[in-house]
Amino acid sequence: MIITRYFYREILNSIAALLLVLILIYLSHRFIMFLNEAGKGNLPVEYIAQLLALKVLWALILLIPLTTFLAVLLTLGRLYNDSEMAAMFACGVGIPWILRRVVVLALLLAIPVSAISLFVAPWSRQQEGHIRYEIRQLSDIAGLAAGRFQSFDDGRGVFYIESYNKQHQAMHNVFVSLDRGNKNILLTSEKAYPLLEEESQAHYIVMFNGYRYDLLPGTAQARLTHFDQHAVLINPPPVEQNYDFRAAATHVLLSTDHPKAMAELQSRLSAPLTLLLLAILAVLMSHTAPRQGRYAKIFSAILIYFIYNNLQEVSRKWVEQETLPTWIGIWWVHAAMLLVISVLWLRHRKRIH
Structure with missing residues (x-):
């Protein structure tokens, strides 16, 4: 029609x-x-x-x-x-x-x-x-920048990367400082890589061939440990959303x-x-x-x-x-x-x- x-x-x-x-x-x-x-x-x-x-x-x-x-x-x-x-x-x-x-x-x-x-x-x-x-x-990966100090864990940790190859995600000459209340921990390594744990979605920096210094505040006591591999938690697992x-x-x-x-x-x-x-x-x-x-x-x-x-x-x-x-x-x-x-x-x- x-x-x-x-x-x-x-x-x-x-x-x-x-x-x-x-x-x-x-x-x-x-x-x-x-x-x-x-x-x-x-x-x-x-x-x-x-x-x-x-x-x-x-x-x-x-x-x-x-x-x-x-x-x-x-x-x-x-x-x-x-x-x-x-x-x-x-x-x-x-x-x-x-x-x-x-x-x-x-x-x-x-x-x-x-x-x-x-x-x-x-x-x-x-x-x-x-x-x-x-x-x-x-x-999270882009936040890793070389040549400057970056804080994490609500300011209780600081890390520094001398150089960072974003293509291969390889970090060189890494320094990490951790405040654990009763002691301070310093970590140094020649090489490190970022790591995402699939199950928990937590972010780590995995350090290789480095040293760990455990310092007690107010004292001259310190403990030196050499490690082949050490993981540092940078970002905790995300809070589960509704x-x-x-x-x-x-x-x-x-x-x-x-x-x-x-x-x-x-x-x-x-x-x-x-x-x-x-x-x-x-x-x-x-x-x-x-x-x-x-x-x-x-x-x-x-x-x-x-x-x-x-x-x-x-x-x-x-x-x-x-x-x-x-x-x-x-x-x-x-x-x-x-x-x-x-x-x-x-x-x-x-x-x-």
């Missing part, structure tokens, strides 16, 4: 244009944040592109429902403003016809949104965690009843439902008088979207904190949106009759 093709073409063109603009805005914002990190030395520049790509994959969960909502609203607003909608009504095309077409389109868009929400976004979050960990590893359920695979969330897992699972399942409800709402909000213009409802639409999205995020936090039962969870927000849609539909039916 010509009207159907025309209708879908207009909405899809609007979705593509809006999505491109919002992605560019999001990328610009994130790029500035990453540049700020890079300027502070916390993020190597070569990782920025990878992190931006991963962030966009996660952001699509929010951007696709928003662009669909705005695209339907703008398209129908233009049709009303140009009196095309009046001509369609005269041909027997009414709001129920438009609703059916929009619901079909929303269901088709919900398929990629569901895939991104359930599988792609958690993967991207996991990959970002791996990259961040790799950056921390590199920063498990990141946002990076967990969906099947892992399904196999646990932890409140944070339930909140994350509901959030992922909410993405396609949000898209569908917003698309329906856009149809019912789109009616505009000729003098109002096609952009008359944009401010209200953006406000509704942010309220809807923020209520979902607040409900998610309540489920995580066990303030809200998991069976209520985020679903009450969608129920409230469905109630708003029902009221608008009844008003529309009343206006027709």
Whole structure:
């Protein structure tokens, strides 16, 4: 049907244009944040592109429902403003016809949104965690610099490297001072290498062919020991962080009843439902008088979207904190949106009759 093709073409063109603009805005914002990190030395520049790509994959969960909502609203607003909608009504095309077409389109868009929400976004979050960990590893190695004293262990230790070959990670003429309270320990060696213990993630400097001096403060007593190999702990194992359920695979969330897992699972399942409800709402909000213009409802639409999205995020936090039962969870927000849609539909039916 010509009207159907025309209708879908207009909405899809609007979705593509809006999505491109919002992605560019999001990328610009994130790029500035990453540049700020890079300027502070916390993020190597070569990782920025990878992190931006991963962030966009996660952001699509929010951007696709928003662009669909705005695209339907703008398209129908233009049709009303140009009196095309009046001509369609005269041909027997009414709001129920438009609703059916929009619901079909929303269901088709919900398929990629569901895939991104359930599988792609958690993967991207996991990959970002791996990259961040790799950056921390590199920063630890990069922190080893020759020709200056560097402290560790909250100032209780100091080491000095005369020369450091970063390519081979080989240190030469190394000096280490350790304050152990009841005694001071001095270590010297001709050669040393950094070592990362895989299991505990603790960082060491392993010294070879050197001497250890144990000094007792306030006395002339000292003990000299020659060693072939000696490991000095530079960075202790990282404190174990809370498990990141946002990076967990969906099947892992399904196999646990932890409140944070339930909140994350509901959030992922909410993405396609949000898209569908917003698309329906856009149809019912789109009616505009000729003098109002096609952009008359944009401010209200953006406000509704942010309220809807923020209520979902607040409900998610309540489920995580066990303030809200998991069976209520985020679903009450969608129920409230469905109630708003029902009221608008009844008003529309009343206006027709």
